[in-house]
Amino acid sequence: MAERESTRCDAVILAAGAGRRFGGRKLLAPFEGRPLLAGALDAAFAAPARRVLLVTDGDLDLAKIARDHAGSLGRGDDLDIVVAIDAAEGMGSSLRTAVDALPPDSDxxxxxxxxxxxxxxxxxxxxxxxLTPDVDAVAPRFAGRRGHPVLFGRACFPALRTLGGDVGAREILAAMGDRLALIDNSDAGVLFDVDRPEDLA
Structure with missing residues (x-):
């Protein structure tokens, strides 16, 4: 199991987007010899988290890839597939669904x-x-830009449960002021995402 279980952290992977700019089924596309989703799965299972919740729109192929990948890491029992019935609304609704699905003792x-x-x-x-008592959320920063993943403390959960649409948690983070800790990072991977097929190259 992951380290620091006393923190009672869990991990969520948002994977319910339609990938319209990509042309659909983005997370199944091959990237460096394996499905694009595999990189996020590796990072999530490496986190000091008890469980990994994959939020999908009900895509069975995506769920199978995730289950197989978790099994290959010896973490098959630590993966939950959560279907966001309002996934078409956007990232905000997927994040709301994820927080609602967290174990009740998650910190x-x-x-x-x-x-x-x-x-x-x-x-x-x-x-x-x-994530200290005077900090509600933590995120990496590269070249002055906030990246991902973001670690939200329990104090953020009520606000995250009100999200909808495609904005995600951007406004919540912007309103935190000093209670958001930004950790300078030397790796541009905290900013790199795939939106279009040409990004795979």
């Missing part, structure tokens, strides 16, 4: 994006060390 949640395949496995460990 924090890492939020990974399924289309970000180059996150370093050690990154989540750096984030959890910065």
């Amino acid at each position: 924090g949640v890492f939020v990974f994006l399924g289309d970000m395949p180059r996150l370093q496995p050690a990154l989540a460990q750096d984030l959890v060390r910065s």
Whole structure:
């Protein structure tokens, strides 16, 4: 199991988007020899989290890839597939669904994006060390820009449960001020995502 279980953190991978700019089924596309989703799965399972919740729109192929991948890591029992029935609304509704599905004793949640395949496995460990009593959320920063994943403390859960549409948690983070800790990172993978087929190259 992951380290620091006393923190009672869990991890979420948002994977319910339609991938319209990509042309659909983005997370199944091959990236560096394996499905694009695999990078986010690796990062999430490397996090100090008890469980990984994959939020989908009901895509059975995506769920199978995730289950097979979790099994190959010896973590098959630590994966939950959560279907966002309002996935068409956008990322906000998927994140709301994810927070609603967390175990009731969860103290924090890492939020990974399924289309970000180059996150370093050690990154989540750096984030959890910065989730102190005077901090509500932690995110990496590269070249002055906030990246992913974001670790939300329990104090953020009520606001996350009100989300809808395609905005995600951007406004919640913007309103935090000093209660959002930004951790400088030397790896551009915290910003790299795949939106269009040409990004796979």
